[in-house]
Amino acid sequence: MNKLFRFLPLLLLISGICFLPVTTVFADDENGTDKNEIEISISPKDTLFNISNMKPGDWAPRVITVKNSGSKDFDYQMQLRNDGEEKLFNELLLEIKAGDEELYQGKLAAFKSLPIRKLATGSGEDLDITIRFPEHLGNEFQGLLTAFDFIFTAEGKDSTAVQAVASGQIASGGPTPTGKILPATSTNIFNIMLFGAVLVVGGIVMMIITYYRRMKLAQ
Structure with missing residues (x-):
């Protein structure tokens, strides 16, 4: 029993280190529940397009x-x-719709901005965004990579502008060059930390169970 108590502080310290980042994530979420006057959110919030091996005629x-x-x-x-x-960015085609309303149709590179749209507090809308790879593009467009961002900017009366960004990455068929690497999301980081904490706690429990079994056998 004395040997077990010698290792107990060390095990608790390791467990605390693993759980600290997880509890910090929860605390940040709780502190961010208050509404700002101007706040725009998008879903998906990080990556809208992540396409590999896109070929002429695909959309x-x-x-x-x-x-x-x-x-x-x-x-x-x-x-x-x-x-x-x-090179590829200049040739791709872009279509944007809101319901049955067509907002844009043309080249991706020629798109500048949507006309100003209004959203009341608590409301939202879906935008249908389609990217097309023109059928006439030849072999010289194989193995290319393009990366871009859709930037959403919200402004209220007498308030500072707020932005949200959704990224896009498209690689054409053929050898794909090294390009923009999309960052891991906070959800993946949280899952890794949680998995590590579960492993540590599980290890502590198994050590305690094994110790008591040995004590019973020794009696």
């Missing part, structure tokens, strides 16, 4: 939900920023 439809999560009404716009090579 990729996506839906992104834009929501007013703040306490005041706002106007918002959607803009596009090229973060990669221009």
